Amino acid sequence: MKVSYYPGCSLESTGKSYDHSTREVCGALGVELQEVTDWVCCGSSAGLKMNRFVSTALSGVNLALLEKEEPGEVVAPCPFCYRRLASAQEEMRQDPKLKGEVEEVIDAELVGSLKIHNLVTFLREKVGLEAIGAKLKKPLAGLKVVPYYGCFMVKPQQVTGCGDTENPTSMDEILAALGAEVLDWDFKTECCGAGLSLSKTDKAVELSGRLIREAAFRGADAIVVACQLCQANLDVRQGQVGKEDNKQYDLPVIYFTQLMGLAFGLAPAALGLNHHLVDPVALLQKKGLIG
């Protein structure tokens, strides 16, 4: 199977272990990721907040590039990039005037029928649990995890088409297929503080803190994520949350692709498991999942 790949800016930088583990896992599953040439930033939350035209046109550039590529569908691991691409295509379909303005400025015509997937749904639905299960070499037995979906790949339902925004289960199912013990918890789609991490750090600590406390209360060994911004907030702000509570939480925040890779028997270093602030390696060694 061949699919276009739009990594986005973070996956080249602070989220590169998400990029690396995605490429490794897709390789193992026989999914050929064709990175779209000359892609640009989607404008992220800054573009979306400050200027509708800029935000839509930046995604317009990416959509125009993607439409020229042969696979006809794209997967984006970053939930914000994913939602922005999907939303821009839909907004231009509903607003021909906006579409015309974007097409004029980017000097390209847009068809508007690209299939856009987030990585979790792509692996769960397009690749499927059977194919994932067939690659299983080292089941994640005894590893207790809470799956954290965050906001952008789930909400709003009108953009993402997610069937259950309060209790999505796609990542639960993937992790269960890997043999992990998936714990039930209430904060699957509560906000981590997202883009306020730097400009309103207290807010990000407050919101990430709720998630960390709840995960610890449920007895999780680790929080599993599918977003580099969620990863950064829960990992980087965990020390501050611990300081407020006078304790050390020590809850590794791991990408679901890293756990897939580990269960497929891929090398931990190739998955970037040594890159996180709260070290998952010690935990995974203790559980006998890393030699």
Add this chain to the structure above:
Amino acid sequence: MNRLTGAAVEKDFLSRVIEESGQNLLACLQCGKCSGGCPISSDEVAGPRRLIAEILYGNKRQALEDPTWWYCVACGTCMTRCPVEINMYRVATALAEMAEEEKVPPSEPDIHLFEELFLKSVEKYGRANELKVVMNFNLRTHHPFKDMGVGMTLMRKGAINPGEFLKGGRAGERVARIFSRISSKAQRKGTGE
């Protein structure tokens, strides 16, 4: 204190927000499910229900100075739970554009600064250089050593590459045209055209 003056511009405000956001605020029931689920609602930040009320009353100044839309992280929870499916991050964008056009000082200057620095990076390089944005933000807010310990540890672990500070690149023609279109539009408005 904000009090309506009865000026025509106040009456235009609601219809402009509706038109530019594409969200029919007149359908709002003021039920409050949005603010109940909003992650940034707090004692200081009123949240979407009240922001909609301010717009419905035509209280333009209060709405443009409301910190709610600055704080909005576009999580989409309000729209998901709203019985009439109002998308508030689209309303936030409409208010941000209006506030900029009318030179209303940002009620949350730090959030504004971060968004500006991020977009400058995209304008310059075509892709955001995250590390440079973080560094510039910390310098401009006079906290140059904020998160420095964390940054050093991540560098030592190989999670972030200090070489990224030196990474250049230049935005392609399409990105340049996108940004020049909005700056020329802003100039035209500034000269009254």
